[in-house]
Amino acid sequence: MPERKDSDSRKLLRRLRETLAAPGGGQDRLDQITHHIADSMGTEVCSIYLFRDPDTLELCATEGLNPGAVHKTRLRLGEGLVGRVARFGRHVNTANAPAEPGFRYMAETGEEVYSSFLGLPIQRVGERLGVLVVQSRDARQFSEDEVYGLEVVAMVLAEMAELGAFLGTQADGMPPQHRFPVMFPGAAAQEGVAEGHVWLHEPRVVVTNPVADDPLKEKVRLNEAVAMLRTKVDSMLAASDMGVGDSAEVMETYRMFAHSRSWLRRMEEAIDLGLSAEAAVEKEQSQARARLESAADPYLRDRLHDLDDLSNRLLRILTGQGRDTGAEMPEDPILVARNIGPAELLDYGRRLKGVVLEEGSVGSHAAIVARALAIPLVIHAERITSEALNGDSILVDGDMGTVHLRPEESVAKAFRDKMAMQAQAQKRYAGLRDLPATSKCGTTIQLYMNAGLMADLPSLESSGAEGVGLFRTELQFLTRTRVPRRGELAGLYAHVLDNAHGKPVMFRTLDIGSDKVLPYMKPQDEPNPAMGWRAIRVGLDKRGVLRMQLQALIRAAVGRPLHVMFPFITEMGEFEEAHKLLMEQLAREQRLGHAMPSDIRVGAMLETPSLAFAPKKFFEMCDFISVGGNDLKQFFFAADRENERVRRRYDTLNTSFIALLDQIVQRCDEARVPVSFCGEDAGRPIEAVTFAALGFRRLSMRPASIGPVKHLIRRVNLAELKCLIDDARAQGETNLRRGITDWLARQ
Numbered sequence: 176m177p178e179r180k181d182s183d184s185r186k187l188l189r190r191l192r193e194t195l196a197a198p199g200g201g202q203d204r205l206d207q208i209t210h211h212i213a214d215s216m217g218t219e220v221c222s223i224y225l226f227r228d229p230d231t232l233e234l235c236a237t238e239g240l241n242p243g244a245v246h247k248t249r250l251r252l253g254e255g256l257v258g259r260v261a262r263f264g265r266h267v268n269t270a271n272a273p274a275e276p277g278f279r280y281m282a283e284t285g286e287e288v289y290s291s292f293l294g295l296p297i298q299r300v301g302e303r304l305g306v307l308v309v310q311s312r313d314a315r316q317f318s319e320d321e322v323y324g325l326e327v328v329a330m331v332l333a334e335m336a337e338l339g340a341f342l343g344t345q346a347d348g349m350p351p352q353h354r355f356p357v358m359f360p361g362a363a364a365q366e367g368v369a370e371g372h373v374w375l376h377e378p379r380v381v382v383t384n385p386v387a388d389d390p391l392k393e394k395v396r397l398n399e400a401v402a403m404l405r406t407k408v409d410s411m412l413a414a415s416d417m418g419v420g421d422s423a424e425v426m427e428t429y430r431m432f433a434h435s436r437s438w439l440r441r442m443e444e445a446i447d448l449g450l451s452a453e454a455a456v457e458k459e460q461s462q463a464r465a466r467l468e469s470a471a472d473p474y475l476r477d478r479l480h481d482l483d484d485l486s487n488r489l490l491r492i493l494t495g496q497g498r499d500t501g502a503e504m505p506e507d508p509i510l511v512a513r514n515i516g517p518a519e520l521l522d523y524g525r526r527l528k529g530v531v532l533e534e535g536s537v538g539s540h541a542a543i544v545a546r547a548l549a550i551p552l553v554i555h556a557e558r559i560t561s562e563a564l565n566g567d568s569i570l571v572d573g574d575m576g577t578v579h580l581r582p583e584e585s586v587a588k589a590f591r592d593k594m595a596m597q598a599q600a601q602k603r604y605a606g607l608r609d610l611p612a613t614s615k616c617g618t619t620i621q622l623y624m625n626a627g628l629m630a631d632l633p634s635l636e637s638s639g640a641e642g643v644g645l646f647r648t649e650l651q652f653l654t655r656t657r658v659p660r661r662g663e664l665a666g667l668y669a670h671v672l673d674n675a676h677g678k679p680v681m682f683r684t685l686d687i688g689s690d691k692v693l694p695y696m697k698p699q700d701e702p703n704p705a706m707g708w709r710a711i712r713v714g715l716d717k718r719g720v721l722r723m724q725l726q727a728l729i730r731a732a733v734g735r736p737l738h739v740m741f742p743f744i745t746e747m748g749e750f751e752e753a754h755k756l757l758m759e760q761l762a763r764e765q766r767l768g769h770a771m772p773s774d775i776r777v778g779a780m781l782e783t784p785s786l787a788f789a790p791k792k793f794f795e796m797c798d799f800i801s802v803g804g805n806d807l808k809q810f811f812f813a814a815d816r817e818n819e820r821v822r823r824r825y826d827t828l829n830t831s832f833i834a835l836l837d838q839i840v841q842r843c844d845e846a847r848v849p850v851s852f853c854g855e856d857a858g859r860p861i862e863a864v865t866f867a868a869l870g871f872r873r874l875s876m877r878p879a880s881i882g883p884v885k886h887l888i889r890r891v892n893l894a895e896l897k898c899l900i901d902d903a904r905a906q907g908e909t910n911l912r913r914g915i916t917d918w919l920a921r922q
Contacts, residue, residue, distance in 0.1 A: 184324045185388070187215040188449035191331055192386040201341035205236035212328060213238040213309065216321065220289055220310035223332070224250070224257055225341070226303060232261055234284070235341070239310070241285040248281055255279030260294040260306045267294045268322060270314040291315040295325055298461050299333040302561055307332060327448045330458040334385035356581045359556040361531070363576035364542040367551035367879070368594050369529035370587070372505040373567040373580075375560065376512035376519070377487045382494070387451040394443055397452040400492045401439055407488070408433045432485045453493050460486040509569045513560050520544045521628070529571035531556050531578050536817045543650065547628045549879050553578050604882025608639035612885040615892040620867045622885060623681075623875040625853065629667070632674040634878035639885070642679040644801065644875025645740075645853050646671060648724065649686050661723045661730075668731030679738055681801065681875075682728055683780065684721060684753075686710045686742040705806075705815060710743030715752055725760040732772035740801060744779040744786055747793040754796065780853075782806035787839050794846035801875070802839060804854030811835060827856045828865060828912040830904050840870035851875055860887040861915060868896040891922055 190211045194204050205223055213221035220239030224232040227249065234240075234248040253262040259277055260267050269275050272292035280287065289310040297305040307329045309317075317325075335341065387393045432438060438459065445455035463482055510520075510527050514534040520541050527550050535541055535554035545552035551573030563569070563580055570579040570590045579586055612620045623644030624634060634640065651659055651667060671680055687709065714721035728739060741753045754777055765771055781787065782803035794800070804827070809816040811832055812825040825832075836852075843850035851873035856862040858880030864887055866874060876884065896918065903914050 184327060185390075185449035187211060187324075187328065188331060188386040189388070190215075191328070191335070195335055202236070204335075205341055206238075208332070209236045209238040212307075212325075216309050216325070218291075218309040218311045220286070220308070222308045222310075223297075223305060224261075224308070225297075225305035225336070226261075232257060232306060235305075237284075239289075241283060244281070244284045248284055250279070250281075255281070256292055257294055257306050257308060260296055261303060264296045264298060264303070266296070266322060266326070267292065268317050269293075270316045272310070286310065288312055291317070293317045293322065293325065295322070295329045297329045297332050297336070299336075299457065302558075304333050304336050323444075324448055326462070327445055327450055327458065330445075330450065330454055330461070331385045333461075334382050334454060334457070356579065356583050356586070357562055359531075359553075359559050359562075359578040359580065361553040361556040361576045361578060363552075363573050364535065364554045365530075365545040365550065365552035365573050367529070367549070367573040368590070368597065369507075369509060369551050369571045369573075370590060370594065371507035371509040371528040371569060371571075373511050373563045373565055373569050374504050374508035374527075375563065375565050376510055376515055377483070377560075382451070382453040382457060382490075384451045385454040386449055387446070390446050390449075393446045393450075393452045393455070396493065397442060397446065397455065398439075400452065400489055401433070403492055404485070404489050405433045408485075432482060453490060456486055456489050456493065505566065509571055511559055511563050511569070515541050520548075524548065525550075529553075529573065531559055531569070531571055533557055533560055543627065543647065546877055547626065547631055547647075547650070549634075549877060601879075601882060604886055607882060607885050607889070608637070610639075610885070610889070612888045614867070614888050615890070616894040618867070618872075618893050620871075620888055621851075621873040622881050623851070623873060624878045624881065625875055626671075626680075629670060629674070631878070632671065635675060635678060638878035638881045640678075640878060640881055642681075643671075643675065644681055644851055644873065646680050646682050647686065648682060648684060652685060652687065658720065658723075661727050664724060664727035665730040668728055669733065672731060672735055679736065681738045681740050681778065681799075683740045683742050684711075685714060685724055687713055705809070705817070711741050711749055711753055712743070714741075715749065715756075718756065721753075721756065722760055725757050726764060729761060729764045729772060730769055732775075733770045734773050736774040736776070737772035738776045738778065738799070740778040740780055740799075742780045742803070743782050743806070745783045746785060747789050747796075750779050750793060750796065781839060783810050784835065787835060787842070791842075791846060794842055794848050797846075797848050799849045799851070800839075800843055802836070802850065802852045802854075802871075804852055804856045807835075808832065808854075808856075826910055826912060827862050828915065829910055830908055833865070833869070833900065833911060834904065836866065836871075837869050844870065849873065858884065860884050861912070861919065864888055864891055864893070864896060864919075865900070865911065865915060868893045868900060887919075891919065 191208060194207045194211070209221040209223055213219065218239075220237065222237040222240055223235050225235045227233040230252045232250045232252070234245055237245060250258045252258055256267050256272060256275055256278055267275070270291050272278055272290060273280070275292075289312055291311040291314060292308065294306050294308045296303065297307055307325065309325065442452075442455040442459050445458050446452060450458060460483065504526070507528050508526060509529045509531060510523060511531045512533070514532055515530070520530070521544055525548055527548070529551040530541065530545055530553075532541065532552070532554045533556055542552055542554070551571045553571055553573055553576055556578050559578065559580065567581050568587070570582050570587065572578070572590070579590070582590070612622050614620070621641050622639070623642045624631070624638060624640035625645045625647070626632065626634075626643045627647035627650040635643070651664065668682065708716070725739070728737060739757060741750060744750045744753075757777060761771070761775070776798040778799035778801060779786070779797050780801050780803045784807070786793075805816060808825070808827060809822070814821040814825050816822045840850060850871060852866045852871045853875040857866065857874040858876030860883050863874055863876075863884040867888060874884065896915070899914060899918055900911060903911055908914065
């Protein structure tokens, strides 16, 4: 950057800093800022538009336009050139604004005499705050240096907005929005309720000094921090065997970013224009985020997490804020994050009381781990990472999908009453642990638990589960950045069987694809991944991995019974191929002299309607069948369970779906093959007793659901309930829920 431009930029930033420090209200500051920017840029107009709500921009201050338009002129996101800048997060620079596509003339502003237009987003690490605009009468194309200089100014405005500079007089440096109760509507991804205090996965760094007077000093600070960061990354790479989440491949990506010369150069250029080291890091992070978010390549978009992590580490080093300072986690932590990977969540383990994410999905890796850890999870809690501070009180309702941050006492009291009622119910259920789930008509239902982690296995004893109806083997693949070795898996599976103490464990082979993409597997950018290359389809195409996993399972059994279950079988031929592959591995292991399982049972997961209509031979080939209710339901109703608009629209107790389940039970009975129901609905008492009445004699669910389900089964007559279901279907009822609920209320 030319020295004169550097000097002009630093002079303007000093004036902005003085405006920030001066007493007065937010509007006064905005008015002064637009005057300073117009004067410095040599333009007749400078305007600041801020978001009134997520979809509406409001003209909040102007130098040069009609003052009467302030707080009256509003634009929808994407409307006009200003709305376009806000929507796409990229600047618009034109010498002839009226000729630009999407231009909108706003008569009340008096802007018709201004030809040139330069608009830039005011944003902070992906958070849209507003738009900064300069305009001139002359048909003027702003230079790259001018655009870059104004980007620096926009960065300072974003930091000032974060500090509450435009909301009134500052009292303690804390943005006013961080003082009041806030309720976040989200989506339930794992049931349960929890009260605790916020622990930010990536603590929000507050930059209190966006402007600096001494560029040389700031560059020294930046270079020292980058050197420290590089040392930490190199140390993490050297210690890549220290556990889940710190593997060499992930750290290698960090090292590539950390040692990038262009990354450091861009931050130094921002410092030359007057930013502090911290603000320069955030400016580069925000702009890199905007570039990567719009990338067509999904691999590049996935690198956002790496870049954010690296930038946040650097900011924490520079400011001394956050985890790297040894801040202590509260005794009752509720993890709050934009998103989180399975390995990172496993690192926290059962210390967490709950998890709240801005992003995520009901089938995401984090949701899978949260279910395994039996902690409430709420997703899609938009902007909570912007609002929450470490230590804030927080209530998580995983049943309703809502979060209360800094709740009022009346809300907290009602929430605690709900928690107390649930705790009291759990005490009642604990007394049923050693009793069978036998109904009043004498029918006994076997209740199994779902698992995927070693940490799940103690629940076999405490919950009273009769075995593991589903052990998700993909978690061991998802939490690594390389394919696990056969010996590692054999040891893990043997440990699972050891801890099951003779109770059966149904090992589901690798179920990846769809929402579960391995870090080391090239992403398949499929239009509908849930119906794409996943589960057994991947296993039969990548036979080396499936063979290795089957060999590990055989070696783990060592004279004990082994149950293997193949996922997402859609037609008989797939099961025949998978079954043949397993038999080949058994013969191979026997030839090698390894001890064989004492017995082997091979089953299939029925997750698509097509398999319900498979030939009778298929059912006769299976030693057991497990209905995967989550997938079967989404394919039956053509309702993506990742889509919040439709996933709750269709009821499991719809008579059409019940008719399909009834047919499956009948076909399994005809072939004399045991059938179980596995999925979220198996753990819901009303649904569970309905499945039992249809003829399912084994249900598999999360451990915490076993008590409530057993409690209800022991109180009802399943034969009577079956008659009620048959009568309702015969009468043409479209849904059984109300009839079953009323019948249960009378029992």
